[in-house]
Structures are given as structure tokens and as C-alpha cells.
Amino acid sequence: xxxxxxxxxxxxxxxxxxxxxxxxxxxxxxxxxxxxxxxxxxxxxxxxxxxxxxxxxxxxxxxxxxxxxxxxxxxxxxxxxxxxxxxxxxxxxxxxxxxxxxxxxxxxxxxxxxxxxxxxxxxxxxxxxxxxxxxxxxxxxxxxxxxxxxxxxxxxxxxxxxxxxxxxxxxxxxxxxxxxxxxxxxxxxxxxxxxxxxxxxxxxxxxxxxxxxxxxxxxxxxxxxxxxxxxxxxxxxxxxxxxxxxxxxxxxxxxxxxxxxxxxxxxxxxxxxxxxxxxxxxxxxxxxxxxxxxxxxxxxxxxxxxxxxxxxxxxxxxxxxxxxxxxxxxxxxxxxxxxxxxxxxxxxxxxxxxxxxxxxxxxxxxxxxxxxxxxxxxxxxxxxxxxxxxxxxxxxxxxxxxxxxxxxxxxxxxxxxxxxxxxxxxxxxxxxxxxxxxxxxxxxxxxxxxxxxxxxxxxxxxxxxxxxxxxxxxxxxxxxxxxxxxxxxxxxxxxxxxxxxxxxxxxxxxxxxxxxxxxxxxxxxxxxxxxxxxxxxxxxxxxxxxx
Amino acid sequence: xxxxxxxxxxxxxxxxxxxxxxxxxxxxxxxxxxxxxxxxxxxxxxxxxxxxxxxxxxxxxxxxxxxxxxxxxxxxxxxxxxxxxxxxxxxxxxxxxxxxxxxxxxxxxxxxxxxxxxxxxx
Ligand SMILES: Cc1cc2nc3c(=O)[nH]c(=O)nc-3n(C[C@H](O)[C@H](O)[C@H](O)COP(=O)(O)O)c2cc1C
Numbered sequence: 310x311x312x313x314x315x316x317x318x319x320x321x322x323x324x325x326x327x328x329x330x331x332x333x334x335x336x337x338x339x340x341x342x343x344x345x346x347x348x349x350x351x352x353x354x355x356x357x358x359x360x361x362x363x364x365x366x367x368x369x370x371x372x373x374x375x376x377x378x379x380x381x382x383x384x385x386x387x388x389x390x391x392x393x394x395x396x397x398x399x400x401x402x403x404x405x406x407x408x409x410x411x412x413x414x415x416x417x418x419x420x421x422x423x424x425x426x427x428x429x430x431x432x433x434x435x436x437x438x439x440x441x442x443x444x445x446x447x448x449x450x451x452x453x454x455x456x457x458x459x460x461x462x463x464x465x466x467x468x469x470x471x472x473x474x475x476x477x478x479x480x481x482x483x484x485x486x487x488x489x490x491x492x493x494x495x496x497x498x499x500x501x502x503x504x505x506x507x508x509x510x511x512x513x514x515x516x517x518x519x520x521x522x523x524x525x526x527x528x529x530x531x532x533x534x535x536x537x538x539x540x541x542x543x544x545x546x547x548x549x550x551x552x553x554x555x556x557x558x559x560x561x562x563x564x565x566x567x568x569x570x571x572x573x574x575x576x577x578x579x580x581x582x583x584x585x586x587x588x589x590x591x592x593x594x595x596x597x598x599x600x601x602x603x604x605x606x607x608x609x610x611x612x613x614x615x616x617x618x619x620x621x622x623x624x625x626x627x628x629x630x631x632x633x634x635x636x637x638x639x640x641x642x643x644x645x646x647x648x649x650x651x652x653x654x655x656x657x658x659x660x661x662x663x664x665x666x667x668x669x670x671x672x673x674x675x676x677x678x679x680x681x682x683x684x685x686x687x688x689x690x691x692x693x694x695x696x697x698x699x700x701x702x703x704x705x706x707x708x709x710x711x712x713x714x715x716x717x718x719x720x721x722x723x724x725x726x727x728x729x730x731x732x733x734x735x736x737x738x739x740x741x742x743x744x745x746x747x748x749x750x751x752x753x754x755x756x757x758x759x760x761x762x763x764x765x766x767x768x769x770x771x772x773x774x775x776x777x778x779x780x781x782x783x784x785x786x787x788x789x790x791x792x793x794x795x796x797x798x799x800x801x802x803x804x805x806x807x808x809x810x811x812x813x814x815x816x817x818x819x820x821x822x823x824x825x826x827x828x829x830x831x832x833x834x835x836x837x838x839x840x841x842x843x844x845x846x847x848x849x850x851x852x853x854x855x856x
Numbered sequence: 857x858x859x860x861x862x863x864x865x866x867x868x869x870x871x872x873x874x875x876x877x878x879x880x881x882x883x884x885x886x887x888x889x890x891x892x893x894x895x896x897x898x899x900x901x902x903x904x905x906x907x908x909x910x911x912x913x914x915x916x917x918x919x920x921x922x923x924x925x926x927x928x929x930x931x932x933x934x935x936x937x938x939x940x941x942x943x944x945x946x947x948x949x950x951x952x953x954x955x956x957x958x959x960x961x962x963x964x965x966x967x968x969x970x971x972x973x974x975x976x977x978x
Contacts, residue, residue: 312910314902314919316876345899349906370877371918395889395921434877444863445870453860566866567857575858 313351315392317341318368320433322357322519323551324512324673329380330365336384337367341392350392356520358433360420361673363403368433373414376401405692420671423690425652427660428636429676432520437555440562443523449568451639455531456576459642461491464535468638470646472658477503477594477631478709478735479811480657480724483638486628489618490536493626500532500541501603501622501629504552505587505594508707509758510738513662514632516674518545518552521636522559526582528635530569531642533580536628540581544599547586556584591762595810596621596629598764609766610810633662633737653679657723661734667741668695680726684718687741698743702826706735708758709815711822712751731822733815747844748827749834752820753781759816770813773804777817784831787838787848794824794831872915883917883962888933890924897950898932904951905934908958917962930973936961947973 319334338352360366363377369391376387376398383401390398403412405419412418426432435442443449455464469484490498502525506514518525529541545553560582563569571579590608592598597611600622621627637659641649650658657679663686666672670692677686683703687693694700702712705722711732713720720730727734742751756778763774780797783789801817808814824831833839840848857863887893887902902921909917927933930947934954937943944967946957953971960966967975 312906312915313876314906314921316874318877349902371920392921393889393894394891394923396923435874441866441870442874444867445874447867449857449863450860450867453857453863457860573857574860574863 313349314371315350316370317350317352317392318355318370318433319352320356320358320364320366321354321551322361322364322516324357324361324516325364325366326551328364332381333365333367333379333384336381337388340384340388344388344393346388346392353436354438355435356432356437357516357674358415359424359429359516359674359676360403360415360418360671362671363673368415373416375403375413375415375418377403420673420675420690420692423681423685424676425660425678426676427640427652428517428524428633428662429520429674430640431524432516432674435521437520437522438558440523440559440566443521447643448523448639449527451642452527452530452534452568453574455534455642456574456578461535461537464531464642465491467646468535468641471641471649472646472656473634473637473641473649474657474724475631476633476637476661476737478508478706478733480734483630483634486618486630487532487535489616490538490626490628493619495620495626497540497623497625498536498538499622499625499627500529500536500538501596501599501627502529502541502543502582502632502635503594503596503599503629504543504545504549504632505599506546506549506632506736507589507591507594507762508709508736508738510664510666510704510740511707511736512664513674513737515546515549515552517632517636517662518549519555522552522555523563524636524639525556525632526559526563526569528630528638529582530573530580531638532628532630532635534578536626538628539579541583542603542622543582543584544593544603545584545586547588553584553586560584590764591758592764592810592812595812598810599629600627609764610812612809631736654721654723656725661722661737663737663739665691665739665741667739668698668743669693669741670695679723680721682719682721683713683739686722686739687718691741694741694743698745701742701744701746702748702823704732704740704742704819705738706733707738707740708755709733709811709818710735710738711818712748712826713822714826717826731818731825733818745842745844747785747840747842748823748830749781749784749840750844752823753778753785755819756781756816759812763813763816767807767809767813769804770808770810770816773800773808773813774816776800777804777820781820784834785840785845785847787834787845787851789835791835793835797824872913875915876918882939884935884937885917885919885957885962886935886937887919887921888923888925888931889921890928890931892924892928893931893933896928896931896948900951901932901934901949901954904954905958908955912958912963914958914962927973933973938962938965943976944972945974945976946971 602608
């Protein structure tokens with residue numbers, strides 16, 4: 310075993326890759342070798358650290374010093390000044406927007422101070438391609454504990470007790486789902502990991518899989534034991550190439566160590582996992598459409614019931630869970646339900662991983678306790694709106710969620726509170742918009758998305774999403790009249806109730822939330838034929854013609 | 857994987873490999889790697905320390921570096937900091953002395969008096 314005095318961690322997540330982390334890493338390796346430090350200093354690739362806005366990031370241990378926005382040109386200086394001479398490269402340290410002194414290490418950053426890392430416990434800390442690094446952090450201990458000291462019913466009781474709820478959007482109690490699948494009759498049972506992640510603005514599952522693939526495999530194996538399933542599939546978007554590569558490697562490593570395969574931990578329990586890739590349709594993230602696609606069919610939802618736990622994949626009892634849900638399982642088994650319930654809120658314990666995007670200073674990936682307010686996330690962690698512009702709204706839960714105005718910034722974020730506010734927690738996408746955006750134009754984008762993604766199987770969704778788009782589009786063109794909003798409202802009422810799957814059922818939600826909180830902007834478009842932000846060009850052109 | 861015990865054994869080994877990222881071992885060694893230190897041979901001292909630790913499997917020791925502290929004449933400087941003990945600074949350390957520091961001071965708690973240039977209460 311090699312001993313190095315220093316480990317230099319370079320983020321190798323996709324977001325940093327887009328900013329040239331590969332070149333930075335290669336330059337680092339070369340420079341370390343050139344300076345003959347390669348026996349002293351080890352360069353380690355890790356998964357996403359969360360600070361995407363500041364990427365590519367480098368963390369140097371044992372000091373834990375964080376360097377931000379590094380480029381190939383910075384590498385000789387980092388190696389010479391820090392690794393050779395032991396001094397800080399001041400200019401590459403992170404600078405808080407308001408603080409006077411640069412920050413040296415990641416835990417000192419406001420961005421990390423408020424975070425609680427359960428799901429992301431290893432992201433940015435370990436090399437995801439080396440299974441020993443996961444083991445060093447206590448990896449597969451929970452699986453060992455479950456298989457050798459707990460009965461499947463005890464595992465289910467623990468997850469139920471922890472009140473873990475599905476992180477894929479609907480918030481269904483995970484323990485209950487497992488229990489249904491366990492009790493269902495079937496010749497074979499399956500576990501499915503849902504890594505389709507089609508929600509615009511959501512990229513947490515990708516970064517979890519890139520940064521810590523074994524945490525998801527371990528969760529699946531525990532789920533398999535609890536449910537009585539000996540096989541699992543991970544359904545993942547085809548364009549997630551890095552996640553797929555790392556997952557494949559992780560599966561091979563786990564098989565080699567006997568952590569997947571036959572008679573795991575000598576318990577008689579067999580479990581193996583296979584990857585299936587999707588082609589990127591939004592609806593294929595919906596569980597029954599996902600089964601259809603996984604079976605080789607056309608990705609369209611099935612009529613429910615029967616529910617997946619009775620007749621899911623290949624018609625057999627199936628427990629399908631989101632990647633983040635699965636990554637929560639091992640810590641709960643290791644540390645117990647009481648520990649998990651001490652985090653977050655009464656009805657939704659634990660943490661939530663959010664992806665912060667839009668007009669916000671620190672775009673990136675964060676994990677915070679459930680129940681934190683939007684205000685805390687946006688201002689304490691996110692650093693506030695970009696370029697000093699005024700906050701207008703935050704969309705929570707991705708495109709299927711609603712838009713919340715300034716007045717609702719203090720709503721605690723969990724499934725129930727956000728639903729009560731007319732929005733959703735959903736998959737944890739947080740899109741922040743400043744006041745340069747026109748609300749009707751934004752609503753039109755949502756409507757367009759659903760019209761495009763509707764699979765067309767059921768009429769209320771196929772026709773409804775199209776009409777919804779046409780109506781909102783009319784408003785942006787100045788062609789709407791006093792009948793338009795009542796029509797949208799009636800259409801929404803119908804769509805909340807009749808489509809086959811939640812894609813159609815939630816399609817009106819974002820639009821209705823903008824109507825609820827920003828009605829005056831709609832009125833300006835309809836009554837005065839005016840777009841207050843000047844975004845809707847068609848309305849301006851039309852007014853000119855009329856003049 | 858046949859048992860939890862087997863997993864624990866693999867884990868122990870793996871933990872050693874990544875301990876440097878925990879930031880604090882029970883013993884910390886700091887080598888002066890300013891230009892003056894390097895000119896006086898601090899690189900070889902560093903190499904000797906790492907080699908000795910590696911040979912002895914002493915991975916709970918963290919090794920870091922510092923720049924010039926103004927005692928250029930005494931370089932290479934090596935500090936040994938043990939939890940609850942005074943910080944000991946050695947001067948004009950050679951690779952051989954560095955190996956002795958590991959064997960005697962770090963392992964056997966015997967400070968090498970003749971090479972010490974300063975001690976400071978923790
Ligand atoms: C249109 C649509 C898209 C969905 N996309 C995803 C997705 O990408 N990932 C996901 O985990 N769940 C998605 N879901 C939710 C799944 O149907 C299902 O509820 C979830 O995978 C269950 O896992 P959980 O209980 O761990 O949340 C989607 C649902 C709908 C209606």
C-alpha cells in the first residue's frame with residue numbers, strides 16, 4: 310500500500326468536465342511528475358463536490374484547501390507554491406460575495422455550512438472508481454449488517470420507522486412500498502432503480518451515480534433482500550455516459566468482491582444488477598412507462614391498478630425507487646431510524662438533494678435538511694440572485710412543480726408544505742428567476758414542454774397539453790380576451806383529474822401557480838396588450854400594427 | 857464476501873490508504889519546504905520520511921509542509937507534533953536523522969535531544 314503525504318482531489322463530475330477539468334487533471338498529473346512529486350503526492354479523481362459554479366475545483370489534503378475555477382495555466386503555480394513550497398495560492402481561494410477574507414477550506418464556506426450530507430456523504434471525497442475508497446467510508450457495512458443480523462421484516466420495519474419517503478417526486482413511503490412488494494405473490498420479484506431523471510433542471514441522480522455509484526448498488530441489494538427479489542435493473546438515461554461507465558465498473562467490482570452475486574455474506578441471499586439505458590423521453594421516468602420501455606416496448610404508461618408492487622416489471626411484483634431514495638438506505642440501516650428521524654421534519658425526515666439553477670450566484674448541487682426554507686437556500690447557501698437583480702420567483706420541483714413568489718420564500722420545503730402552497734417538492738430542482746423574466750413567457754415554455762413530452766396515449770393529456778400551449782401562446786401574442794383565463798382554468802380542472810398518468814395530471818400545475826401569484830402580469834397582456842418586461846415581442850409588434 | 861469480518865479487514869486496509877483526507881492523524885510531521893529548505897536538502901528528507909512511514913505502515917501520521925519560517929540557516933527543519941505533547945522542532949535534519957525521528961520520536965516517544973532547536977508547549 311502506497312503512502313502519500315498529500316492527496317489532491319480533482320472533481321471529475323460532468324459539470325466540471327464541461328469546464329475543462331480533464332485538461333486540468335492531466336496538467337496536474339504531468340506537473341506533479343515533472344517536479345518529481347509523484348511519489349509524495351497522489352492525484353485523485355472524485356465525483357461532483359456540488360460547487361459547480363466554481364468548477365473545476367481542486368481540494369488538497371491533509372490541509373483540505375479548496376481552489377476554485379482552476380485552469381491549466383494555474384497548475385504550475387499550484388504545484389510550485391502549494392505542493393512544493395507549502396504556501397497558499399491566495400488568488401484561487403474561494404471568495405464569499407460579502408466576506409473580506411478568502412476562505413481556505415470547503416467546510417468554512419457558507420455554501421457548505423448549512424448542508425447536511427447523507428446522500429452526498431462521499432461525493433467529492435472518494436474516488437468513485439475505486440471500490441476500496443467506498444469501503445473505507447463504511448461502504449457495504451449496512452448490507453452486511455442487514456444480511457447477517459436482520460430479517461427482511463426487520464429491514465422493512467427500520468425503513469418504515471425512519472419514515473423514508475421516495476425522492477423521485479411523489480414522496481411515497483419507501484418502507485410501505487417494500488412491504489407491499491414483499492407480501493405480493495409472484496414467481497420472481499424485481500428491484501428497479503429509477504435513474505431516468507428527465508425533469509428539466511434536475512441533475513442530482515447523475516451526480517450521485519457519478520460520485521458514489523456503490524451507494525446506490527448497496528441500497529438496491531438491501532431492498533432486494535427486504536422484498537425478496539434476487540435481481541435488479543437500473544434504468545438510466547443513455548446520455549449519462551459517465552454515470553453508466555462508473556456504474557458498470559462498480560457492478561463489476563461488487564461482483565468480484567462477492568457483494569453482488571450468489572450467497573452474499575454467506576447468508577444464502579443472491580442478488581445481481583443490470584443496467585438498461587433509456588432514450589430520453591420524459592414519460593419514461595414514470596414507473597409503468599419505464600417498465601414498458603425496459604421490457605423493450607414503447608414507453609407509454611399503463612393503467613393503474615395493478616400497481617407495480619403487485620404487477621410491475623415483466624408482470625411481477627416490483628419495487629421501483631429513485632436513485633436518491635436508494636442512496637439513503639444504507640445510512641439508515643447503519644445508523645438507525647431514530648438518527649434519520651432526527652433530521653428534517655416530522656412528516657418528512659431526512660435530507661433533500663437540490664439542484665440550484667437559474668439566476669443565482671452559486672449554481673450547483675446541495676443537500677440540506679428537509680424543512681429548510683427557500684429563503685435560506687437562496688440567500689444563505691445560494692448567495693442570492695445574480696448581478697444584484699431582484700428576485701421574482703422560484704420554481705420548485707422542476708417543470709411539474711409550481712412557481713413561488715417573494716411572499717412565499719419562508720415556506721418550509723417538504724412534500725406537504727410545498728403542495729399546500731400550490732407547488733411541489735418533486736425531484737428537487739430549484740430554478741430561480743429574476744424580474745427580467747415575463748411570467749407568461751415562462752408559462753409558455755412549461756406548456757410547450759408538456760405538449761412536446763406528452764406520449765399521446767390518452768386523450769386528455771394529448772389534446773389538453775396542446776390546447777394549454779395554444780391558449781398561453783395566444784396571451785403572449787396579445788390575441789387573448791376575457792374568456793381565455795376561464796378557459797385555461799376549466800381545462801386545468803379537467804386535466805388534474807382525467808389523464809392516465811401524472812405527466813398530464815400535473816401539466817397545468819406550473820401554469821396555474823403563475824396565474825395564482827402573478828395574475829396582474831397576465832392581465833397586462835390580456836387587457837392592455839402589454840408585456841411589462843418587454844419579453845413578448847409578438848405583442849409589441851401587434852400593438853405597432855394596430856397603431 | 858463471506859462475512860462481516862472479511863469486509864472489516866478490507867475496510868481497515870482501505871481506511872489507511874485514505875486517512876490523509878481526514879486531515880488529522882495522532883501525529884503530524886511538518887517539513888520546511890521553502891526555497892531555503894529545498895536548497896538544504898529538504899526534498900530528500902521528505903522522501904526519507906515518507907519511505908520510512910510507508911515501510912512501517914504508519915499511515916495515521918499526517919505529513920505536511922510549510923514555507924520558510926525565517927530560520928534558513930537551520931534548514932531542513934522538521935516539526936513533530938503529537939497530541940498533548942509540546943511541538944518539537946528539529947534543525948539541519950538529514951535523511952538519516954529523519955528516519956531516526958520516525959523510529960525514536962514518533963514510535964518510541966524519545967525526543968532526539970541533540971537535533972532539537974526548539975520546543976513549544978501545545
Ligand atoms: C412524467 C413522469 C416522470 C417521472 N420521472 C421520474 C424520474 O426521472 N426519476 C424518478 O425517480 N422518478 C420519476 N417519476 C416518478 C416515478 O413514477 C416513481 O414514482 C418513482 O420512481 C418512485 O420512486 P420513489 O418512491 O423512490 O420516489 C416520474 C413520474 C412521472 C409521472
